[in-house]
Amino acid sequence: MRITVTVDGTTYRDEVAPRQLLVHHLREAIGKTGTVVGCDTSNCGACTVHLDGQSVKSCSVLAVQADGAEITTVEGLARDGVLHPLQQAFHDNHALQCGFCTPGMIMQSIDLLADNPDPDEQAVRHGLKGNLCRCTGYQNIVRAVLDAAQRLRPDPAPTGATEATEATATPGELVGGER
Amino acid sequence: MTATIEPEVGRARPRKEDARLVTGRTRWTDNLTVPGLLHLAFLRSPVAHAKITSIDVEAARRAPGVVAVFTGRDIADAQGSLPCAWPVTADQVAPAAPSLAVDQVNFAGEAVAVVVARGKAEAHDALEAIDVDYDELPVVLDLRAAIAEDADVVHPDLGTNRSAHWVFDSAEAGTGGDVEQAIAEAEVLIERTYRQQRLIPAFMEPRSVLVDPTGEQTTVWSATQIPHILRLMLALTTGVPEHKLRVIAPDVGGGFGGKLQVTPEEVVALVVATRLGKPVKWTESRSESLLSAHHGRDQLQRLTLAARRDGTVTGLKVDLLADMGAYLRLVTPGVPILGAFMFNAIYKFPAYRFACTNVFTTKTPTDAYRGAGRPEATFAIERLMDELAAELGRDPIELREQNWIKHDEFPFTTVCGLEYDSGNYEAATARAKELFGYDELRAEQRERRDRGDSVQLGIGTSTFTEMCGLAPSRVLGSLSYGAGGWEHAAIRMLPSGKVEVVTGSSAHGQGHETAWSQIVADQLGVPFEDVEVLHGDTQSSPKGLDTYGSRSLTVGAMAVLKAGEKVIRKARRVAAHMMECAEDDLEFTGGRFTVRGTERSTGITEVALAVFAAHDLPDGVEPSLDSAATFDPDNFSFPHGTHLCAVEVDTETGFVKIRKYVCVDDVGVVVNPVIVEGQVHGGLAQGIAQALYEEAVHDESGTLTTGTFADYLLPSAVDLPHFDTDRTETPSTTNQLGVKGVGEAGTIASTPAVVNAVVDAVRHFGVDDIQMPCTPMRVWTAINGGPTDAGGPGGEAGGGLGSIDSTGGAL
Structure with a gap:
């Protein structure tokens, strides 16, 4: 075809x-x-x-x-040699070791933040549960996504504001997927 | 030029490696292709134990796109026997290990034929056209039954399932007392049998190999941890001369010991490519990987700890049955032996005996998996210390402290004869208790228990050490290992001032490119960015013993440091000549040779350029600063740490939730704290996974029922907690860098911390053991079954959907 x-x-x-x-x-x-x-x-x-x-x-x-x-x-994420904020956040937060899961993790993280631009730690963990990593124990991946959420925020909250939203990522049919 | 340059060592540098990995500019073996490439697909035995009575491949040969089909018989003269580099005893018995089975299959998943086709899909399609007749033999699954008098044997020509029996006895070795006497005189005896379930390394990148025989040298790209060892072993196994082989480990997506192997598929790919004169590639599916790549752990541990009523430990006796699976792979028999020196851990046992029987079964071969022998040992002793504390009504940390080596007692020679270099267990433990809120959590535990809360809190401790930096060659020799434990490195000073570092370490996610650059930048006083690290190709990095056993920094980076010292020594002579002074008048700091007491100086990169030009060198000096070094450590290093875990156990459902996990590790001097922290996180994940989630289960016919990621339960992000990590820093005294190794620490320490916590949460129900993985069903059954059943296997195996056998198949 x-x-x-x-x-x-x-x-x-x-x-x-x-x-x-x-x-x-x-x-x-x-x-x-x-x-x-x-x-x-x-x-x-x-x-x-x-x-x-x-x-x-x-x-x-x-x-x-x-x-x-x-x-x-x-x-296709980097623009004119500048990394996408999530690529940059993965690098800055040591969110990868062997790097094999990284492309999928980054693509899923972008989708997660598109659905929920202000996730808390649990929302990030739930949003990434369809992506397995064997190296990092996920801690730095979660940190990178939270960091990227800050960077992507159009109007950053004043420093010190740590209020977490109640929102929970709800992966759609094609997004994330249940284990 | 300013002299105040921030040192690179100790700096939290983001990694160099990331640039290609976050953008997808990767060179995984499966990404590679060459002109005329053919693809391999393997037909694997669906049965665990059988004679092959016939194989008909004619229909497959005629299938579209198929170039050739080979059976074991077709390549029997070329495939040799897969190597085992570690005959642990002189009388060890081992079967021949053909890459493609010839007459008999001995585990489900063993390869029996290979199809070579134009496309991968065509190769797989043709597998269905191969007709194999099997005459089934009785399976051998249970370790204890396998060594019984009338047991069915896996390999009839060996006449036994016992491969080897290895013993260390402190009385016989003269390193300690007689354990039988200690047991006879004990005021308290703790006797337990623990099962180390079978695990699967499950690196994320499936294994892949591409062999191109069309050049002068045959090039083998492989997703391997060990390109150098693989080159030698492929040569010895197949007869292809070593100098005609080049092995490249390009980007490798994790290993955890699982890629510390010479695989049947690598051998077959080489044999087939050589025979056809065409390049071939094989990449496994995940199911193939879980089924046929080597597994880890799988031991039955019979343990006796002797103590006095006051809590002082007086003896430890360890009897192991270790499941080899169907064959001895590269270091299979040595894995349990690596644990032999670690059961005594950080405690001052006066008497110790370790005996291990290596047993064949009709299951996938076992071999190294992160920690390799040491997690098993640490689990046993740390569980026993909690059991002793419970028996005596003591706080488990306080009891440990009573028995551990104090910080002012180092260096300390253990009951095994190992000399622990340095450590401070008090400091790490104090810091961990503080971060954990130990006293508050104990108070909450009492409160919940008094209240009869349906959710009970448990606290688990693990104070571990491990032996890192494998290994002093003389020690490996004394353990009958087939090679040394040195590592090689070279440094090339380029005329433009840039530096190439060649290392025999073979990174697959660890971050060596970054860490080695930091070390060399400091040593030679060149910018971090100006250092390039070359590795994983036997052409650019011709000598090495590769990466495993937390050895890269302690041995591999030491070789780099030694090569750097030689570079500086050579440069010093030239610099003295350039500045017309004596060598002794020069001091070297920040990349510059300065004449003491003057402003006169020259940089090492200027010396490199002068040496390149070679117009004016001192007499007898060759025009090169390039230097190589091979470093063989004198001793292991012994990192340690204190891990504390709090779990909440829902007594109505048996569900375990980790409430808090704190670890304070002491890995000596740290080159890059973010890399170290990442290694700890990943190690914790794998150790916790053993405690709660993962188990490779074979059913009663020897079929792996946990053969996909739907059944073999790698934890996801929701299954793991946030880890609170910290460090204390006691430099190693066995190497110049003061480093100790961190790759396996988290995995070794965390498993017993979690299981201790789970048992602690439900001990008041009369429970003193729950078999791993501590699934909700097992925990619930332990709570409801009471003390007599508590040590049993629980109601189901841990392997998710694949678990149909309540005992996990093996026990």
Whole structure:
């Protein structure tokens, strides 16, 4: 089947097998090897990308389902050599060690903050529960997301304001996913 | 130039490595491709123990896109036997370990055939066309049954399931007293049997290997922790000459011991690529990884602790059964032996005996997993100390302090004959209690207990040490290990003033590029950014023993430091010549050689340029500052720490929630505090996972039932608490940097802290043990079953959906 997808701003038209997963199409046909495969049961989230602005596990989407879609991967986040605030926050907070889960973690974190720009620690943990990391114990990942939330806030609260919101991230059907 | 440069060592530098990892500019092995690449897929045995009576691959050979299919018989002459580098005893028995099974399969998941095809999907499709007939044999799963008189044997030609029996006895070694006498004279005996469940390392990056035989050297890219060892072992196993092999570990996504291996797939990829003259690649699926990559732990520990009524420990006797699985992999038999010197831990036991029987079963082979022998030992002793405290009605921390080595007693020679270099258990414990709010939590615990609250609070302690910096070569020799424990490094001074550091350590997430840069920047007085660290390629880094056992900083970075000293020594001679003074008149600080008492100076980078030009060098001086060093440590280092865990146990559901986790680790001098903290966090996660979540379960037919991430329960962000971490700093006296190693600390310490807390929460129900992982069902059953059942396995295994066997299959 012939599909057209726009990935990180470039449009690609390809013939794909009906069974081809989006993640394999991204890696093998389009060369977006920044997005990786960590499991075969949709548990680990390493392959998370944005499909029309929503985070999806690209191992759980057929390439043909992405026909006509706009996809953003971790490789499309930086602008003119400047890291996305979440990439910067992951670096600044030592939120990665081996880095294999990192692309998926970052993409899911962006989605999490889009849904809930002012999460507390528990909301971040719940928002990331579909993404597994074996290196960090998650503590610095959580810290990085909270840090990025501060950076992304258009009108930063006065320093010292530590009031946590009651909001809890509610992952949508395609976002995060239940373990 | 100002002289007040902030030292790099000790600075919380964000990592260099991150730049590529956060942007997706990564070179995982599976990302790589070369022209004409073919793909491999392995057919694996669905049964645990069987004779292979026939394999028909003809239909698979004719499948679309398939280039070749090989069985074990097809490559029997080339595949050799997978190496085991650690024959722990002279009379150890071991079976041949073919990469592709030839006549018999000995665990479910063992590879029996490989398809080579144009595409990965085509290779997998063709697997279904292979027809294998198995004549099933009885499975061997239970450790105790495996060593019984009439046991079915895994390897009939060996005639036994006992691979080796290894003993350390302090009376025989002359390092302590006779443990049987201590037991006979004991006023208090604590006797327990603990089970270390089988775990899976579960690194996030699945294993992958690409072999390109089209160059003069055959290049092997592999997701491995050990490119140097792999090169040698591939050569010895397959007969491909070592100098014709180049091994590259590109970006490697975690290992935790799981990639400290020479895998069947690496061997087969090399053999097949060589035979076809074409490059081949294999990348495993997660299910394949959980099923067939080596597992960890899996011991049955019979323990006897002898003490006096006043709480003084007088003896410790350890009897282990260790599950090897079906084969001995690279260091399989040595893993339990690494624990032999750690059961006595930080305590002054006068008598000690350790005996371990290594046992074959028809399960996935075990091997190193983070801590490797030491978590098992630490769990046992730290659980026993809590049990002794309970028996005597003492506070568990106070009882530990009564028995531990005091800070003014270092260096201390233990009952095992190891010399602990330094430590301050009092300081770490005092700080941990303060951060934890120990007294307040104990008060709350009493209050809840008195009130009969349905949610009970438990407090667990773990005061651990470990041996890091594997290892002094002479010690490895005395333990019959097949190699040394040194590490190699080289420093190249480039004419433009930049520096290349070559290291034999092989990072896979640790942050060596950053930490080594910090050390060299300080030593040579060059900017952090001007240092490039080269590793993981036997061409650029030709010599090394790689990364495992918390050895990289204590051994690998020491080699870097030694190479730097040689660079400075060479540069000093040239600098003296340039400034027409004596070498002794020069002092070297901040990257500059200064003539004492004058303003005259020259920078080491200027010396490097002068040496590059080589126009005017002292007589007999070769035009190079480049230097190499190989460092062999004199002793291990012994980091330690105090971990305190508070859990809330819902007595109605058995659910355990970690309320507070505090750890104060002493890992000696710290090069980069954020990296150290990250290592502690990740270690804690894995240790807590053993206590509460993870278990590899084989059912009664030997099939792994926890073969996906839906069944093997890696904790997610919601399953783990916030960790409160802090450090005390007692420099190591066994190396110049004063460093001790941190990679395994969190994993070693945390498991007993959590289980001690869980048991402490429900001890008043008559519970004195709950088997790991402490699942809600097991905890609930322990509470409701009372003391007689409390030591039993509980109502279900811990392995989530895959758990159909109440005993977890192994017991």
